[in-house]
Amino acid sequence: MKILVINPGSTSTKIAVYENETPLLVSNIKHTVEELSVYPQVIDQFEFRKNLVLQELESNGIPFAFDAVIGRGGLVKPIPGGVYEVNEAMVRDTLHAMRTHACNLGGLIAKELASSLPDCPAFIADPGVVDELEDIARITGSPLMPKITIWHALNQKAIARRFAKEQGTRYEELDLIICHLGGGISIAVHHHGRAIDANNALDGEGPFSPERAGTLPAGQLIDLCFSGQHTKDELKKRISGRAGLTAHLGTTDVPAIIKSIEEGDKKAELILDAMIYNVAKAIGGAATVLCGKIDAILLTGGIAYSDYVISRLKKRISFLAPIHIYPGENEMESLAFNAIGALKGELPIQVYK
Ligand SMILES: Nc1ncnc2c1ncn2[C@@H]1O[C@H](COP(=O)(O)OP(=O)(O)O)[C@@H](O)[C@H]1O
Numbered sequence: 001m002k003i004l005v006i007n008p009g010s011t012s013t014k015i016a017v018y019e020n021e022t023p024l025l026v027s028n029i030k031h032t033v034e035e036l037s038v039y040p041q042v043i044d045q046f047e048f049r050k051n052l053v054l055q056e057l058e059s060n061g062i063p064f065a066f067d068a069v070i071g072r073g074g075l076v077k078p079i080p081g082g083v084y085e086v087n088e089a090m091v092r093d094t095l096h097a098m099r100t101h102a103c104n105l106g107g108l109i110a111k112e113l114a115s116s117l118p119d120c121p122a123f124i125a126d127p128g129v130v131d132e133l134e135d136i137a138r139i140t141g142s143p144l145m146p147k148i149t150i151w152h153a154l155n156q157k158a159i160a161r162r163f164a165k166e167q168g169t170r171y172e173e174l175d176l177i178i179c180h181l182g183g184g185i186s187i188a189v190h191h192h193g194r195a196i197d198a199n200n201a202l203d204g205e206g207p208f209s210p211e212r213a214g215t216l217p218a219g220q221l222i223d224l225c226f227s228g229q230h231t232k233d234e235l236k237k238r239i240s241g242r243a244g245l246t247a248h249l250g251t252t253d254v255p256a257i258i259k260s261i262e263e264g265d266k267k268a269e270l271i272l273d274a275m276i277y278n279v280a281k282a283i284g285g286a287a288t289v290l291c292g293k294i295d296a297i298l299l300t301g302g303i304a305y306s307d308y309v310i311s312r313l314k315k316r317i318s319f320l321a322p323i324h325i326y327p328g329e330n331e332m333e334s335l336a337f338n339a340i341g342a343l344k345g346e347l348p349i350q351v352y353k
């Protein structure tokens, strides 16, 4: 069984080819800001990224013959977790997605490439809009703005299953808090295999992150919107792209920030510590969702490689539950295994409506 995996991110396109559970190719093609800035919208990068996938296969001598193509899912309607075949309804909703993000290209490119092969389905799995929230978690202080969640569902669920396996149990038996510490930061409460609470890591809820603003003071935000000084697009970017660490310090590069702290940069120290403080507060809040009955807290994402960040975070949250660290992300393997499970009939293929 041969699977092509496509994971478009804001600064990279990751590609993998799996022969059953074995990776034959795992590539991370980085994109510069200049390279992408010629495309007015993310969706305009479709041909560019699709051609990169084809070139990468060709230059690695991998024939274009697959049993399935799977992409990171886009920001379509809120749906339960799992594997979905990319159908016309999903393509239509992706083209009119509620939020701009490179992941919107994953299912579209998968569908286009799969359609040129015989008997080759295109899938997505656990997209950022996975919504398994309890009703109580949906209520905000304004009926005009019910909570939505956009989070690292794919990586979080993969890490949860990996942890459960290591502990000799099942994801469906556990109560977990998982925090993905990446360019965006998501914190979700997983109760017996369902993510019953999770923040909107993309645009405006939760702790600030290397590139996101997180929760902002609403009154000040309204004043800024009507100040006449910024367009709607600029302000959106100031929330989901040029915010957080990069707005304060001019970079999302956490190792570089830590280096400058070690060289005596007090501003960098204050800002990074403030990010850690806000992540800890959000994890503390998540603990109340489980009434403190937490089997484990799992910390994952690129920043989880950092002893500086993890040791400071642990200091604030280790009284809550045992902490386990899974640096980086497991997205490519998780996508491949989801496709294999679907083809073997071990995982249900859900229909997007
Ligand atoms: N060794 C490291 N130590 C600390 N931070 C790191 C390290 N490697 C990557 N990062 C940080 O992780 C973030 C990206 O996280 P990652 O999970 O790779 O991406 P994303 O979730 O945005 O796809 C960046 O802010 C980067 O600086």
Ligand SMILES: CCCC(=O)OP(=O)(O)O
Residues within 6 Å of the ligand: 009, 010, 101, 103, 128, 150, 151, 152, 153, 182, 183, 184, 185, 201, 202
């Ligand atoms: C769209 C999924 C959540 C998210 O914010 O992902 P990135 O941090 O990878 O942009």
